Amino acid sequence: MKVKKTPYISLLLAVSFFFVVAVHPLSASEDSHRTWLKPISDLPLLKGLQSNTWHQPDLIPNTYFVVLILIGLFSLATRNLKRLPDSKGQTLLELFTAGIINFFGDILGDHGKKYVWFPGSFFIFILSLNYLGLIPGLQAPTADLNTTLALGVTALIGVHIIAIKENGVVGYLKHFIGDPWWLGPLMFPLHIVGELARAGSLGIRLFGNIYGEETVIFQLTLLGLGIWFPTQLPMLFFGLFGGFLQAFVFSLLTSIYIVTFLEHGDEHGAAAH
DSSP states (O other), rough: OOOOOOOOHHHHHHHHIIIIIIIHHHTSSSSOOOBBBBOOGGGGGGGGGSOOOOOBBBBHHHHHHHHHHHHHHHHHHTTTOOSSSSOOOOOOOOOOOHHHHHHHHHHHHHHHGTHHHHHHHHHHHHHHHHTTEEEETTGGGSSSSSHHHHHHHHHHHHHHHHHHHHHHHHHHHHHHOOOGGGGHHHHHHHHHHHHHHHHHHHHHHHHHHHHHHHHHHHHHHHHHHHSSSOHHHHHHHHHHHHHHHHHHHHHHHHHHHHHHTSTTTHHHHHHHH
């Protein structure tokens, strides 16, 4: 029986190879380094050879790699979809999709269910970013504060685009002015600061948890090398749970932020909490 070759896998491998060979070396600079691998400067024997200045690793190539993997997987998974699933792959895909739609749909309510794709996409993407760090030698892009803050800002911008679409410009501004209206000059700047704080809290919470998890795994790996035992294995299993939890919390909070701007947002927000 001949196995039909798919162009998706070849294309995915070719583009991935391009990012490793071409993008990775060209993107390095004196002030930062882009790398897929754990920085060798973290090894105890090499710490004395580096300067005392700490450089934030730039993990953009890792993010590109995850995007390519997701494109390839979903392209393969949705190639031959049928109205009635006749394969285990389509059945699992539908169960996974239905679970995301039902969960976030219940939070957003009937009025906001059409926006399920927004927090659902964040969940899938962040989960994939987190799990990349569990592959030996690779770093999770969410261990980079730049990445997590960018995700937080993106979530905030998306929420406010949805808010303007649902309430109009006037209704959107009324949300910031509050009630009574004569407290608007005081409440407006407070609301602006509060919205900016939401983006910061989303990014910093995600970064802190994943970076701490990566650091513990790396240190346990070094310890295991000394005694020839994989001491990092228990932490890897915990990382599966922690990566899922952090992606879940980020998406859940994004859903709740959307609810606060929908019609009767206060009532739905109370129910969501």
